[in-house]
Amino acid sequence: MKLYLAAFLGSLLAGAAAAAPTSYRVAADCGARAGCFGSVQAALDAAARDKSRNWVTITIAPGTYREKPVVRRGRVRIAGAGADRTRIVFDAVAQTAGRYDPANWGTPGSATLTIHASDVVVRDLSVENAFDYLANDALPEGDPKKIGNSQGVALLLDTDSDRVQFDGVWLLGYQDTLFTRGRRAWFRRGIVAGNVDFIFGSGMLLIEDSEIRSRRRAGPTPAGEFASFIAAPSTPLSQPIGIVISRSRLTREAGVENGSVALARPWHPTTRFADGRYADPNAVGQASFLDCWMDAHIHPEHWTSMAGTARDGTKTAIFRPEDSRFAERGSRGPGARGPAMAIRWNGALGIDAVRQRLFDGWRPRS
Template sequence: MTSEIDRRAVLAGTVALAAAASAPAWAAPGPFDAVLSRDGKQRGQIPGYRTIADAMAAAPQRDAGLFRILVPRGEWRERIVVTKPNICLIGEDRSASRLVSNSLRKDRRPGEAATATVLVRAPGFQAARMTIANDFDYNANMPAEVDFDRTGASGAQAQAIMLDIGSDRAIFHRVDITGFQDTLWAEVGRVLFRACLISGNVDFIYGGARALFDRCTIVSRLRPNKDFNGFIAAPNTNVHQPFGLVFIGCRLTKEPGVAPHTVALGRAWKRQRTFPDGQYADPDAVGQAVYIRCWMDDHIVPEGWYRMHYYPKGGGMAFIEPEAARFFEYRSFGPGAGPASPRRRMLTPQQAAKFTEKAIFDGWHARPAST
């Protein structure tokens, strides 16, 4: 009799576990403050909203802890501007919970520098277990090549994410961030990308932020019928800022069709800015990008880095060479890990030891939301 009771208890427990596993995320107990809902109705005890913008409008303006918005499975087409602190988007499924737009440079709203699917202008933003994408058709709209840039001068920028003025202490955990040109613009503040996938081709991780990419997968995408597929990083780090774009324990991979030696680790960007005496490239932009213990496939060019053009004060065009920027590697491995050279410079163990999360974030301890 006892064994029969035990058997029934085990079966009941198994059924309960199976039901819990198949139940929608909103049905499980959890600290969600809002859920996306096609009809705007609540799900379980969680208030429902048709758009993320509507859900964010219900968040407190003051710093009152994370405001967690559940993004269910499905494609949610929306561009959002985050202006309240501590907004947290959590997907029900990393690949199936998709926030998407297809805007590009010419679609910028008045006063905006970017066309990002997610534009962050407040501290404490987080995203976890979801996909954030810009699916503008880059392949059908590739800009024409020019003599100073094999990827074209401009015209196909379409960000998935921009961290703009006001952003700080942002965290992306297990998020797929996908696009082509200019996928991720981390311009200001401190930001952690942990166990994320980031894809693109031309300058697809760029900006002046203190950004740590911890065990991320960096995917270079194909530029069809072209003999060069682009650049991974394009930092415009301020010369007085000790850390820029730092990749630690990442995997640099490629889409099928991306040929060997057709992608550079990066190039330095001197962003055009407006000064009292005119508009020209920021003279204090001396980009930093560092790859530490990263695996690299054979798409990486042997010389590692390329130069980039800019427009200095006084007119004309100039170039910043990799040697004039702060580009370094440490213990790269895999088919794309080339030997040290004057252009492909390596850190010493003592120098590499300085690139810690504590140092990069200047005392901020990044804690991703529980997912």
């Protein structure tokens, strides 16, 4: 009798899993329609209740959705109606966003969209962190209203993310727009816009056939100095691929001066070790720019250094691009010209090798 009851309950559960919806819709005018929700998070929560291995599709109607959705279920497709028509927007900033992060860290907590799962496809929408960075940047140092930690992440690829695919997506922000700290992600035919370290982190990220748009600062940049930085990789030394940008256009908004933007600088995150808290010496950033067109806003030296936390707690450790894993091949355009910096790393991978390693065991979905 017990065996029969267990088998019967098992068949019921299996039937329930098989009958779970495989598609949901997000729209402002859902009314009482089944499977339709007024927010992206509500649709994601409904999908998460499906414990099967089925792929689930969430279609988002045109509109602006002011929220901070988190993707926790794998095998999810999220599709908008076009990056200029479907917008997910929030304005959290690191200074006050620690409450959104399990470890109370402000920068990841500021993310508008967080992906904390594997096998996720996102397409045809925009994700924006709308914190008013420029207004804050314009305040003088010492002004009590000025926010010191002004990072505002649009997309966080969190630690449990892997095999995440983006197509036709716009990521819009200023400082720290795209934070990659999971495993593998592929971004194509989209836009990433920002100014300070706006593509950064430790994950493996391939950006192809896209626009990398530098945005202005609030004030003018002194001649010869860097106003902005595109990439700030913190790639673990054991990992051969970090941030790779291929066949893309490096553009600028109005107000971004000539020669004011670095391709990358090495980020060594402050990390707690047994003997103290200081910049991680094994986070030897890897960044490659392959066959990219560069406008004249790119600084002639292309790369620059970055300060990190020394063992005494001061921000005096200097990490140089010459000691990082930076590479550039096939650059063209007015920003491609300039003196060659003495980058000593000779282990740069070509795009075919990058794709082979990134897609090992992963077949992205069309």
